[in-house]
Amino acid sequence: MTLKEKLEILSDSAKYDASCSSSGSSRKSGNGIGNTEISGICHSFASDGRCISLLKILMTNVCIYDCKYCINRKSNNVKRAIFTPEEICEITINFYKRNYIEGLFLSSGIIKNADYTMELMIKTIELLRNKYHFGGYIHAKAIPGASNYLLKRLGKLVDRLSANIELPTSDGLKLLAPNKEENKITNIMNYVKENQNKKFVPAGQSTQMIIGASKESDLDIMSRSENLYTDYKLKRVFYSAYIPVNNDKLLPSLTVPPLKRENRLYQADWLLRFYGFKVEDILDKKNPNFNILIDPKADWALRHLDEFPKEINICSYLDLLKIPGIGVTSAKRIISSRKLFNISFGDLKKMGVVLKRAQYFITCNNRYFIDKQYLKKDFIETNLVLGNKIENNLNERQLQLF
Amino acid sequence: MNNIYVYEDSFINLLNLIDQLFINNVKPYNIKTTNYNPDLFDNLVYLKIENKDILTKYKKIVDKENFKIIYYVYLSNDINKELIIYYYLLNYFKYKAKVMYMRNLNCVNKALTISNYVSRENHKFKGFTRFRELKNNVLFAEIEPENNILEILSMHFKNRLKNEFWIIKDKKREIISIYNKKKIFIYKCSQFDILDVNDSYNEEQIEKLWKLFYKTIGIEARRNDQCRRNFMPKKYWKNILEVSDEV
Numbered sequence: 222m223t224l225k226e227k228l229e230i231l232s233d234s235a236k237y238d239a240s241c242s243s244s245g246s247s248r249k250s251g252n253g254i255g256n257t258e259i260s261g262i263c264h265s266f267a268s269d270g271r272c273i274s275l276l277k278i279l280m281t282n283v284c285i286y287d288c289k290y291c292i293n294r295k296s297n298n299v300k301r302a303i304f305t306p307e308e309i310c311e312i313t314i315n316f317y318k319r320n321y322i323e324g325l326f327l328s329s330g331i332i333k334n335a336d337y338t339m340e341l342m343i344k345t346i347e348l349l350r351n352k353y354h355f356g357g358y359i360h361a362k363a364i365p366g367a368s369n370y371l372l373k374r375l376g377k378l379v380d381r382l383s384a385n386i387e388l389p390t391s392d393g394l395k396l397l398a399p400n401k402e403e404n405k406i407t408n409i410m411n412y413v414k415e416n417q418n419k420k421f422v423p424a425g426q427s428t429q430m431i432i433g434a435s436k437e438s439d440l441d442i443m444s445r446s447e448n449l450y451t452d453y454k455l456k457r458v459f460y461s462a463y464i465p466v467n468n469d470k471l472l473p474s475l476t477v478p479p480l481k482r483e484n485r486l487y488q489a490d491w492l493l494r495f496y497g498f499k500v501e502d503i504l505d506k507k508n509p510n511f512n513i514l515i516d517p518k519a520d521w522a523l524r525h526l527d528e529f530p531k532e533i534n535i536c537s538y539l540d541l542l543k544i545p546g547i548g549v550t551s552a553k554r555i556i557s558s559r560k561l562f563n564i565s566f567g568d569l570k571k572m573g574v575v576l577k578r579a580q581y582f583i584t585c586n587n588r589y590f591i592d593k594q595y596l597k598k599d600f601i602e603t604n605l606v607l608g609n610k611i612e613n614n615l616n617e618r619q620l621q622l623f
Numbered sequence: 624m625n626n627i628y629v630y631e632d633s634f635i636n637l638l639n640l641i642d643q644l645f646i647n648n649v650k651p652y653n654i655k656t657t658n659y660n661p662d663l664f665d666n667l668v669y670l671k672i673e674n675k676d677i678l679t680k681y682k683k684i685v686d687k688e689n690f691k692i693i694y695y696v697y698l699s700n701d702i703n704k705e706l707i708i709y710y711y712l713l714n715y716f717k718y719k720a721k722v723m724y725m726r727n728l729n730c731v732n733k734a735l736t737i738s739n740y741v742s743r744e745n746h747k748f749k750g751f752t753r754f755r756e757l758k759n760n761v762l763f764a765e766i767e768p769e770n771n772i773l774e775i776l777s778m779h780f781k782n783r784l785k786n787e788f789w790i791i792k793d794k795k796r797e798i799i800s801i802y803n804k805k806k807i808f809i810y811k812c813s814q815f816d817i818l819d820v821n822d823s824y825n826e827e828q829i830e831k832l833w834k835l836f837y838k839t840i841g842i843e844a845r846r847n848d849q850c851r852r853n854f855m856p857k858k859y860w861k862n863i864l865e866v867s868d869e870v
């Protein structure tokens with residue numbers, strides 16, 4: 222098999238992993254080639270609009286397991302391939318030199334057993350770090366069930382080491398990925414959390430959940446995320462709209478991946494991480510799923526109109542963040558500016574506030590931006606939804622937050 | 624008549640000129656490089672300038688962050704950048720470091736917006752720059768950014784590709800940056816250009832592998848051209864190998 226064929230098979234089978242981020246690490250350049258940048262760098266954007274930062278490949282797509290949703294499962298009749306460590310190193314270095322990529326994302330199907338697979342991965346990455354002196358970003362996927370001493374070795378070599386939780390609940394996992402017991406995955410997360418420092422997995426860990434392959438509600442998913450962020454100190458949870466690749470009676474027969482839903486989950490995820498929201502603020506048993514028409518923050522604001530309007534020149538940072546149309550950057554700008562001068566509506570635009578959205582929820586120096594009689598839920602909702610629609614048409618699915 | 628103060632295009636010359644204007648307490652109608660084509664009512668003024676230590680002087684007066692803002696505005700392609708820098712500095716003397724939070728001042732808001740744009744474009748090119756390997760193992764890239772980011776971009780590659788020989792050429796501005804594993808040199812193409820651009824023997828194969836990877840990694844069921852173009856504007860595609868044939 223030629224190198225070309227291998228690359229085609231092993232990148233094709235890796236593409237469903239949503240994570241391609243290269244952030245969180247600031248490795249200095251050494252004797253060899255490469256360093257990393259804390260904010261990460263996108264090198265290209267694929268035809269689906271997703272950022273390409275890392276050479277995302279599987280070491281092999283051979284697998285002893287049979288996870289229902291996975292294209293590489295044992296029972297599928299697909300072409301199988303395996304890279305040698307040297308091949309992976311050569312491609313990585315040659316791509317990196319030309320500035321195609323920020324580094325390597327290495328995952329793998331399970332060949333023979335978990336430990337055997339991990340050892341092969343470690344061999345590859347050791348070669349890349351020690352013989353090729355590669356100092357760029359490496360994200361490795363730990364194999365569920367691998368022994369701790371192997372996690373220890375791998376963690377010292379890479380920037381990010383992570384395991385995919387795959388499904389939001391253990392029931393889902395039991396049904397669709399029966400060999401991946403939940404504790405095999407949480408063991409990895411725990412190990413990484415306990416040992417993480419500047420020399421061990423400096424960029425921390427992330428994980429991924431597949432959305433729409435099992436029956437969980439958005440509330441189930443977000444609650445799981447919240448608990449992953451707090452219990453395992455994860456840097457990111459990725460959400461990946463389920464794309465049917467196999468026919469299986471246990472799987473839903475979707476034709477289009479639930480991208481809008483995925484988008485809402487990413488938005489809500491940002492609210493948890495940067496905006497001081499809790500899951501219980503945005504979803505509950507009565508409303509367990511996101512409103513597809515309107516983003517979670519605006520939806521929350523509409524249900525809490527009594528907390529508005531907020532006065533731009535006095536309300537707290539956290540309160541600013543609750544206002545639709547104001548993000549982290551603009552909130553920070555408001556805070557540092559209003560000490561120096563009184564902010565007027567004209568200044569807000571300069572600070573990056575989206576007035577079209579914010580106008581219903583704020584006052585500046587106790588004045589409303591629009592006539593008070595329009596401050597009614599129905600009116601605002603219609604306008605926000607209409608505004609969204611227009612934006613969506615212009616900019617369909619642009620808000621992918623990879 | 625409108626007094627247009629003229630400087631030979633360099634950051635040092637511009638700072639020198641602005642410094643002179645402050646010292647003499649004159650407000651310029653405009654400030655332009657020597658390439659400027661005057662209007663009917665323009666009166667071009669050339670000041671005699673000697674201060675060699677102007678950078679040291681201003682680095683002492685202006686804090687790091689504000690200095691960077693001014694420098695990035697200078698690197699931009701904004702037609703009024705000189706005047707914006709002049710007014711930014713004027714306000715800096717009045718309000719000191721906190722001036723960067725005073726977006727209610729027009730010149731400050733403009734300076735911040737422009738410097739942000741330069742910084743963002745530089746960040747994009749850290750990703751979008753594509754090298755190819757020439758016969759003599761030198762890595763060679765061509766770029767056409769909106770702003771003059773060659774120098775700040777080169778600093779990035781100096782760390783990243785520190786043990787390689789590389790050259791980056793800004794085709795728009797006809798300038799070239801050369802790295803010899805120690806230092807960066809920036810020349811005009813008229814002073815120094817590279818003539819032998821033959822590829823190394825495995826260049827073609829690597830490029831094919833990359834294009835194949837690029838094609839494979841996109842998920843067809845999620846195809847989204849709009850989104851791709853938002854993140855990776857078409858104006859840059861010509862020099863980005865994997866999309867260069869889609870232009």
Ligand code: SF4
Nearest residue numbers: 284286288291294330
């Ligand atoms: S273990 Fe991984 S590669 Fe193997 S079938 Fe499951 S998801 Fe696919």
